[in-house]
Amino acid sequence: MSTISMRKTTVVAAGLAVAASLVLTGCKDGNEEITPAAPSSQPSQPAGQPSGYASSPAGSPSAGGSAGSSGAPAAGGSGAVAKSGQAFKIGEAATVPFTSGGKTGQLALTVTSIDAGNPADLAPLNVADKVKGQTPFYIHYTVKNTGTSDLSFASVGHIKGLLDGGAESGVLLTIGKFEKCPNESLPQGFTNGKTQTSCAIALAPTGAKVTGAEYWGDPYNNLSSPAQKGLTWK
Template structure:
């Protein structure tokens, strides 16, 4: 899922136009996109907020440019621990958030029934990566969206992602509400697909700015 920021009016228009549309994205070795439509879909509401106050672990390689406390590329966290990261997109340059993966929940293949994914979904098991975003900076982040969260398989390789444009009730990727100021928290979700029931999604990774701009391309992870 891409990390974007847009005004509420624009976000609403896009949601109405393509609600229920899905894109299946492949791994690094062979990315692919497969548009799909559910048999039926209805927009959902805004997720409730939750506080992400745990402290990050230490370790990893040299820290990216920014304030002290910024998570280092390659740094690993436990599920429930918060990672401080800069948010330098669009109108929100200079913002800072605490990103916390709170749970990785296994779904069932039946969750994907009714979606026109074709053979690409055969045998796949969805996992729901639930995370919180807390504004720890001084910028109003109204309508910003923090994505670039993906699943990791047990061997550390990237899991296939299922990007949803619109609403998927079991896993909603939420933008920030109006007036998202310092101290406020929003919940969100990313979908990862395990290739079979025998292989699990065991971790999650954030690979947005500044980590995706670095030569070693290491994000930060949770297990």
């Protein structure tokens, strides 16, 4: 997927082997300041236009689409494409255009469940100091190729959690295999009709819950238009 603009979402990247872990709160050069996610009853606000995450907060679905999410069939596939800001129930599929490494296609993306984990789950990641006071939640989702392109080895991420009040959760990215929440690239031969399950790790402050999820991949971000909003599931 293409590079996108960034919100003030806490991101923890954890290596399962020798890779160093790191927390990102913006797009500064050098060492990054560690700022754990805090509970909030209000949706987070845009952080100007630094690069990283989409700058438009998740909220109520938009009645209309904008460039890239007008509901017209996506290139390399058929079916109505989800509109900017559209909301779905957990278990419902959203048809989304997909771009990766010069390939274009179409996917049916479904958030199937959001399960609470235990802070002890994260012990193998060696990020205890960076996730102190945070509880992991596992966002399970399925990806189905509904287009005509072979999307072998592409990565389908850009899934984050939403707290009770609509604010964004923290995000934990892992390098390597994490059994509690596997997230691997699409396999070889991922052609029309093929399906893969995946998982994203969201972090919530102690006492808060992740009750929703947002997909913010291109074109559901402000590179296409400042009005673009992610797709949400609750």
